[in-house]
Amino acid sequence: MKPIGPLMHEHRLIERMIAVIARKKDIMANDRKVDTVFIDTAVDFIRTYADKTHHGKEEDILFRDLAKKTMSVDHTRIMQELLDEHVFARRMTAELVAAKESWIKGNTESITIIVDRITTLVEFYPVHILKEDKEFFFPILDYLSREEQDAMLAEFYEFDRRMIHDKYRLVVEAFEK
Ligand SMILES: [Fe+2]
C-alpha cells in the first residue's frame, strides 16, 4: 500500500462524521438548543482523530519528509495552504469549545457562535480533503522513492499505535491534576 492509502481512508471517516455533525447542527439551530454532550463527542473526534491522528501523520511525517525535497512551486504553495488550513481548523474548534462553555454558563446568545463555527467546520473539511485527495497526495508521491514510501507507511502505523496510549495517558493525567 502507498502511504497516502491510510490518509485517504481516514478522509472517508472524517467525511462521514462531518455529515453527522452537519445534521446535528441543523437540529440545534432549529430548536435553539445546544446538545453539549454531542458537541463534546464531535470535538473529541475532531481533536483526537481528525487533528492529532490524521493531521498529525500529515504534518509530522508526510509534510516533514516533503519539506526535505525540492518540490514544484505549486506543490510548495499547496503544502503551506494545507498547513495553514490545519491551524484554521484548530482555531475554529477552540472557538466552538469556548462558545459551548459559555452556553453551559447560561449565555444563550452563544448558540449563534456555536452554529456558526460548526457551519464553518463542516464546510471547511470537505474542501480541505478534496484539495489533498485531488491536488496533492498523488502528485507528491513522485518525490518519494519506493523505499521512502514503505518507511513512511511503517512510521504511520507506529504513529497510530502510540496515539491511543497517549490519549488515555492524558485523560488520566488531566484527572490527577
Ligand atoms: Fe490535512
Ligand SMILES: [Fe+2]
Ligand atoms: Fe487530510
